[in-house]
Amino acid sequence: MKIAIIGGGYVGLVSAACFAEFGVEVCVAETDPARLDRLLAGEMPIYEPGLDALVASNRAAGRLSFTGALAEAIAGVEAVFIAVGTPSRRGGGHADLTYVFAAAEQVLKALDHPVVLVTKSTVPVGTGRKLAALAARLRPDLAVEIASNPEFLREGSAIGDFMRPDRVVVGAETERARAVLRALYRPLNLIETPVLMTGLETAELIKYAANAYLAMKVTFINEMADLCEAVGADVHDVSRGMGLDGRIGRKFLHPGPGFGGSCFPKDTLALARIAQDARAPSRLTEAVVAVNEARKAGLGRRIIDFALAAGPAGEDLRGRRIAVLGLAFKPETDDMRDSPAIPAIEALAETGAVIAAYDPAAMSAAKPLLPGSVVYAESALQAIEGADLLVVMTEWNEFRALAPARLAQAMAGRVIVDLRNIFDPAAMRAAGFVYHGVGRGQ
Numbered sequence: 001m002k003i004a005i006i007g008g009g010y011v012g013l014v015s016a017a018c019f020a021e022f023g024v025e026v027c028v029a030e031t032d033p034a035r036l037d038r039l040l041a042g043e044m045p046i047y048e049p050g051l052d053a054l055v056a057s058n059r060a061a062g063r064l065s066f067t068g069a070l071a072e073a074i075a076g077v078e079a080v081f082i083a084v085g086t087p088s089r090r091g092g093g094h095a096d097l098t099y100v101f102a103a104a105e106q107v108l109k110a111l112d113h114p115v116v117l118v119t120k121s122t123v124p125v126g127t128g129r130k131l132a133a134l135a136a137r138l139r140p141d142l143a144v145e146i147a148s149n150p151e152f153l154r155e156g157s158a159i160g161d162f163m164r165p166d167r168v169v170v171g172a173e174t175e176r177a178r179a180v181l182r183a184l185y186r187p188l189n190l191i192e193t194p195v196l197m198t199g200l201e202t203a204e205l206i207k208y209a210a211n212a213y214l215a216m217k218v219t220f221i222n223e224m225a226d227l228c229e230a231v232g233a234d235v236h237d238v239s240r241g242m243g244l245d246g247r248i249g250r251k252f253l254h255p256g257p258g259f260g261g262s263c264f265p266k267d268t269l270a271l272a273r274i275a276q277d278a279r280a281p282s283r284l285t286e287a288v289v290a291v292n293e294a295r296k297a298g299l300g301r302r303i304i305d306f307a308l309a310a311g312p313a314g315e316d317l318r319g320r321r322i323a324v325l326g327l328a329f330k331p332e333t334d335d336m337r338d339s340p341a342i343p344a345i346e347a348l349a350e351t352g353a354v355i356a357a358y359d360p361a362a363m364s365a366a367k368p369l370l371p372g373s374v375v376y377a378e379s380a381l382q383a384i385e386g387a388d389l390l391v392v393m394t395e396w397n398e399f400r401a402l403a404p405a406r407l408a409q410a411m412a413g414r415v416i417v418d419l420r421n422i423f424d425p426a427a428m429r430a431a432g433f434v435y436h437g438v439g440r441g442q
């Protein structure tokens with residue numbers, strides 16, 4: 001089988017490489033010449049573990065190719081996947097569908113045979129129906145069928161998530177569309193992956209509902225962490241005690257600085273707007289958006305208060321060295337979108353402190369987004385050297401491996417704010433640190 005994927009961004013590229021690995025012949029159409037050049041040169045425009053090798057081996061096997069010419073990409077294909085960006089529209093939070101409709105229109109105009117046109121980008125409920133109307137209007141001569149096939153990939157583990165998903169969701173209302181999508185995912189039959197066949201609107205809503213629910217879990221445990229600090233409880237045990245109930249589940253109950261990234265913030269906001277527009281408001285989703293934004297906005301103040309409380313009374317942070325480990329919104333990615341580190345570092349820099357920042361993958365993505373005064377270290381240890389305060393923003397394994405004695409040796413001060421609870425509080429306190437985790441009954 002042969003398919004085309006429109007958009008060589010995160011979702012497009014991962015899906016293309018993985019479908020090719022399944023044995024499908026995939027051609028990716030990318031309109032940005034700079035990105036296309038990089039792809040043709042074998043460079044990955046995004047950081048995703050294992051992606052470069054998967055792309056290289058499937059290109060070598062002749063199953064995966066890149067082109068700037070749409071007509072070339074869609075020649076003889078059975079399905080065309082649209083995997084272009086759907087950023088938040090300014091002022092309001094609705095997803096911006098300009099790129100999706102522009103891509104669909106170009107495909108429809110260029111087609112010379114019927115295909116299944118599939119949205120992989122996260123699109124508002126009702127988009128599939130609009131695409132069907134567009135197809136009927138632009139190409140009444142061809143039987144173009146529309147399907148929705150949302151992705152549930154996590155950055156940093158996208159390939160594993162694609163190859164071993166919990167489920168595949170397909171919104172398709174014709175036998176042919178269902179058969180084409182079923183055939184594409186056939187290799188997953190071997191691992192008994194459930195393939196859920198639904199209508200278009202249902203598939204579109206499943207994607208938003210799943211992301212909003214996970215974002216709600218994270219936000220809930222973040223609030224419980226604050227409560228734990230106030231009443232002297234330990235949020236790890238609260239998470240465990242809740243999560244062992246099979247109805248709740250243990251995943252996504254790790255407290256932290258608030259969720260970020262390209263999906264949860266955008267999708268929770270979009271779902272809140274979709275629900276308002278449909279006159280069936282989701283007050284829970286609205287609350288998740290507001291609570292998370294407030295958490296990220298208050299992060300800098302929280303860190304400053306810890307630092308001041310630990311230092312000699314009345315002193316400020318001017319000239320103090322603050323090491324910040326982790327800049328992207330989570331480990332194993334260079335994605336800085338909506339990263340909690342941005343507002344936190346802005347607030348810390350305003351105190352006149354010297355910020356020494358380090359991230360194993362996101363340094364070049366971070367630089368344009370952070371205050372000019374930030375100093376960039378070449379390693380975690382270099383950032384920590386001589387620091388008065390250490391702030392841990394993400395849970396990279398190399399940060400977890402920093403031993404208390406090594407930290408004590410390198411740092412000038414003795415305060416640690418661990419926003420991901422990667423360190424053992426007792427070990428840190430034994431090494432002489434004033435240690436603040438999240439929700440660990442200070």
Ligand code: UGA
Pocket residue numbers: 122151152153154155156211214218251252253254255256257258259260261262263264267329330
């Ligand atoms: C998320 C979903 O997990 C994917 O299923 C979905 O496909 C994707 O969005 C998308 O819509 O494209 P991702 O944004 O890569 O994936 O990251 P997650 O690992 O889900 O983390 C999201 C945020 O929640 C991060 O800021 C992370 O640090 C935070 N988080 C997650 C916590 O603070 N605690 C947790 O227990 C889990």
